[in-house]
Amino acid sequence: MRILISLIAISSLFVSDLVSQSFIFGVDGGVSMGLQSWNGFQRDPLFRYHFDGYIESWNEENKFTLFVRAGYHVRGGAIRTRAWYDPDTGQEFDGGTTNMEFHNLMLMFGGKQKFDVGVSSKLYYMFGIRAEYTLKSDFDGYMASYEGLHNDFVFGVSVGAGYEVPFSRWTGATFEVSVHPDFTKQIFIPEQDTGYNDPNGERIFIQEQNVTNLTIEFTIGLRFLREIIYID
Template identity: 35%
Template sequence: MRSLFITLFFCGSVGIILAQGSAFGIKGGITASRQRWDNNFDRDMLLRYHGIAFIESLAEDTRFSLFAQAGYHIKGSAIRTPRSAVTGSGGTIFTVPAQQISFEYRNASLTVGAKQHLDLDLGDKKLYYLFGLRGEYTINTLLGPRIPNEYDIFTIYYPIPEFVRKINYGITVGGGIHVPFDDLVGVLLEFTVNPDFSYQYDQPPLENIINPNPWAPRGNITLPQRRSTNLAFELSLGFRFLRKVIYVD
């Protein structure tokens, strides 16, 4: 039911946009994301990328417009550890190399919302801010190193694919500037903050898990409940094209 409502809302918004004339285009850039985890240590920020196609209403008598956009975003978090020395149970010293381990969620998104252009005297340039409701679907993931590392002592903290939630939702807020080249073509620079309100990962407590740390005492351990939400900051650069509807009597 929720998916049907989102689909109808999106189709209705696109219909309204096209009826008034429209602007459309593509944008993309850097995604800096992190995850808030329950009952777990903090992750570092993950730097990846995104790409978005968008359409918005166009009305010369108002600074307000509706928009809809679909995109591809790589979100998640990372673990970065420096090179270190670890003393084993027999007193042997092992050198653990520096590591950077990524946890990636490759998501397709659909966002509908509104934009408001500011009434500032900047010539042809236009500043704006926006707010949108966003739904996402996880296409695939990377939940650990591509090549296993025998010195990796953090595998016990890696997300387990079975507990990844495919469908998530949140909001998009931000603003930007539009600079026209001529009457029909322009560029835009935009910054948005994208918090999720649902859990990307939701794992219940797990008992009798073998501890993979080779320097820890042998025996099984219990993993507490672990849940995480995505928070992404995106900087986009793109092209914006106008499609004007001219009414003839």
């Protein structure tokens, strides 16, 4: 929680100071690939979406900038299950993919280091610290009973690289690939008895789950310069 309070305070001070000078602002969004490791299951990527708004410092050289980003991100993962038959009940269960989604509000504070490419385009790499609040969880199939067991707050870091393409001095586009590992757990589930037996008559248990998010994001955005010119 101290991380969240510190991040909100730093972001608020940064934004309040930035609005009195020239700055970059913009919107972006794209595809998210969520990866989670669930004990005892084969995992699949979960493809969902994200979108953000951001504000970023600016100067004429535009080599290093600080930014605050806030948005909506669907994190999570998917697991594969095999078809099986319960001899006690005669019930057949289809195999397939089960999705686990976490719908998160995200706040990030970070920096970008930029490098000139050609006349006015720039390559950059970025690093940020994130705090996220989970609005809801959405699980498919027999995992649906575990909805709502998530931790409300998760924290992590973000690293990425991107390309800025100007349309004019005041407008442009961005293309970015980023990786977002969490360092706190999104959900914890103790060992569970499913109430079913396998074909050998042995009880089926779901192993204890202690799950952390890892998300890869592919993002396209628009950026705008709000330029303040001081006249003596």
